[in-house]
Amino acid sequence: MLSCSRLVAPKIDWNMLRYVIKRLISTLPVLIGISFLLFFMLRMLPGDPAQVLAGQMATPEEVQNIRHQLGLDRPIFTQYALFLGRLVRFDLGRSARTQNPVIEEVWARLPNTILLAVAAIILACLFGIPAGILSAVRPYTWIDYLVTSMALFGISMPVFWLGLMLVVLFSVILQWLPAGGTGTWKHVILPSITLAAFVVAFIARMTRASMMEALAQDYTTTARSKGLKESVVVVKHALKNALIPIITVVGLQFGLLLGGAVLTETVFAWPGLGRLIVDSILARDYPVIQGAILIFGLLYILVNLMVDLVYAFVDPRIRYD
DSSP, rough: OOOOOOOOOOOOOOOHHHHHHHHHHHHHHHHHHHHHHHHHHHHSSSOOOOHHHHHTTTOOHHHHHHHHHHHSSOOOOHHHHHHHHHTTOOOOOOTTTTOOOHHHHHHHHHHHHHHHHHHOOOOHHHHHHHHHHHHHHTTSSSHHHHHHHHHHHHHHHOHHHHHHHHIIIIISSSSSSSSOOOTTTHHHHHHHHHHHHHHHHHHHHHHHHHHHHHHHHHHHHEEEEEEETTHHHIIIIIITTTTTHHHHHHHHHHHHHHOOOOHHHTTTTSHHHHHHHHHHHHTOOOOHHHHHHHHHHHHHHHHHHHHHHHHHHHOOOOOOO
């Protein structure tokens, strides 16, 4: 007679759950601080948003009507209080240009920005981590000097210049890849390479430093004395213990990629949040600027939270008590 096995409920890590809840609650004052600085810094920009939206040929009455519709004729602290009231209801307002809800404008561009950031961070890890490991295993050799030089070149190179050079080479001369826009996987290659070039340098340098420290520890010496292969010592022992700083750098760089792709998206006409912010700044579209940057801030906070949680899986000694 067959017996039914009991279903065992998964064990919940209450310490980690409490830690996640505390971190999520702590994001509220951070977002409020971001909204405060952003709101008042935007109001310090030169130019009248109502005049920009109305056009140069608009009459003073038309400009005043637009200013009233946008609420710009009210005291600035009243405007901020109304903005916070809408924010509590998850209402980011409406675009001054299109009159569409800001959340729709942001949501339409957000997947493109995430796609570009994910592609760039994958490329950066695929090249940066092996380069850093190779440089640490062969320190002070021509390989180490080559990796260090390339990392310095990647950090020092302007993103917009690299993007333009890639367009000239692969789009104009060779005609292999499209110069801009979106639609197919080919459109992702050039902007992701442009973004990844800067991140590869940071990941490679951090991997090299962390691996050299791990390779100098006693446990790697013990592993070698046991007769283990060098590849096993490097990957299983040294790399496993050197992952925490590498994960930190990868997480921080991924958060920066989400909010720092403004130049890349502009060069490649990539329809992401970065380009939306640039267009909104030129049009003085305050609601869209505020909404997009707040979303960037929230994504950056969530990425840092995910990095903290990954620590516990990489190193079981880490506990969130």
